[in-house]
Amino acid sequence: MSAIDGKKIAIVGGGPGGLTLARLLQMHGAEVAVYERDTSRDARIQGSALDLHEDSGLAALQAAGLMDAFWANHRSDLDRLRLTDQHGTILHDHQRTMSGAGKRPEIERGPLRELLLESLHADTVHWDRKLESAVHHDGKVALQFADGDTVLADIVIGCDGANSRLRAFVTPNRPYYVGITLVEGSVPAAKDTVPELWDLLGGAALMALGNERTLGMGTKPDGSLLFYAGVKSPVPNGKQQLEEAGTAGKRKAWFYANFEGWSERWAPLFAEASSLVWRPLLSCPADQYWDSLPNATLIGDAAHVMPPYAGEGVNMAMLDALVLSRQLLNGRDAASAITAYETEMFARMRHMAEDTMSNTEIFYAPDASTKVVAMFQGFARRSSGDVPVSAASN
Structure with missing residues (x-):
């Protein structure tokens, strides 16, 4: 019983x-x-897509008898995370482990x-x-x-x-609020609407870092691009301002005001976004x-x-x-x-x-690009499957 x-x-x-x-x-x-x-x-x-870990998410699916269904639906193309600075300079490409020990396949x-x-x-x-x-x-x-x-x-x-x-x-x-807010946006038909960023993304996932800000983005199966812009702020007080930015010009202005020191190359994400959602981070x-x-x-x-x-x-x-x-x-x-x-x-x-x-x-550190690249290079050294495939700049 x-x-x-x-x-x-x-x-x-x-x-x-x-x-x-x-x-x-x-x-x-x-x-x-x-x-x-x-x-x-x-x-x-x-x-956004999720990477499931061998000793947690995948273990639960294994116990549930759903691993065949998982592998039939996982995204084998999301095998790399590209790291750049706020100007879009490529710092590191991190190869994700999709099979074998320590695997973290995406769905x-x-x-x-x-x-x-x-x-x-x-x-x-x-x-x-x-x-x-x-x-x-x-x-x-x-x-x-x-x-x-x-x-x-x-x-x-x-x-x-x-x-x-x-x-x-x-x-x-x-x-409690951790002092960081994410702005979630979706860009439809991204290959056509934001072609330069689509090429920089390279078909997988990207994280740009700098000046206590982050910008992560990834492809979706329908050809859209989902992005998350992270802003360090002591109080989550920009929701109304963002929601009232109803035109492409106003959304770009929001980006310029909140991402000081960042390249203009990211602004089209905000101009072409079909929606923007304000998400204060909690813990x-x-x-x-x-x-x-x-x-x-x-x-x-x-x-x-x-x-x-x-x-x-x-x-x-x-x-x-x-x-x-x-x-x-x-x-x-x-x-x-x-x-x-x-x-x-x-x-x-x-x-x-x-x-x-x-x-x-x-x-969100002032030297985040250096620290995060070092962190992912450490992941590569500790895992037989996770290896750096480039550290070039463009």
Whole structure:
């Protein structure tokens, strides 16, 4: 008998972590429902590609029996990260490991979500369900949704991201702003609209660094280009200014004002962008802790959001799902299973959060281009598969 026998399990959030958890539990007969705020499975663009790591994201997919589906959908073309300075001078090309020991193959968020959805029972995911609050109710948890519906569950897991609505039910802890904001933009038909930058990108991914700013970009299967412009700022106070920049000229002016000392060659990204989204970066304290509840917990960004500069966000969410599923399937009761999961998660994420914040400081240092190149050259030396393929300048 396991901790989930005869229990109704509610998962709030249908991202990679929540769907992986649902799959792992359903494989063992659990009664699972996923409540997702998106109106349908294809309601949103799913963002940048993800590199899944052998000991976390890929391990979870292996346990879920989904490796064949993963390899059928992975992007073998995203095998290099190009590093440049703020002028576009190429400093280093980092060859990513796509197979063998230490592999980190890439997959788009959309196909990853789709293969996870396809692995679930047809009626598992309930779309257009925005959580408003959660309350204790006779030993269960009552989930109250924006449409007025209330759902009772024996066990609830919050997988609803950085701005989790379930977090307040589990812990008083709140993420803090790390002093960096990303502006996400998408450029359609990029080969034609921004040809010089398309050529500089070289068909893979690129990160430009300088003057306490970053600009990352990558190709999408539809020929568009997704970019993230990172601005170091003590307060996230530029959202209205950016949203009001409705013309190409105003968007370029925003770039010039916020990327002082950067080459004009990057300005077409902002002029040609079909959309710009303001994303202040948040982090939970590395040493966070809360007293476990007997019937509710958090995974992924809901539990431990952090900046993206270690590539661990989705991997840790999927590893959370793997660890929690094993505890629930092997534990004698939900309370002890949740406590065991959270104990492991707190210890693991303390080190991960510290490493991530250290990386973040490097990416936004005054001499970031030198430090980041050295960091990636170190990766190459430590891995038999990751080797530098160039260090030329153009």
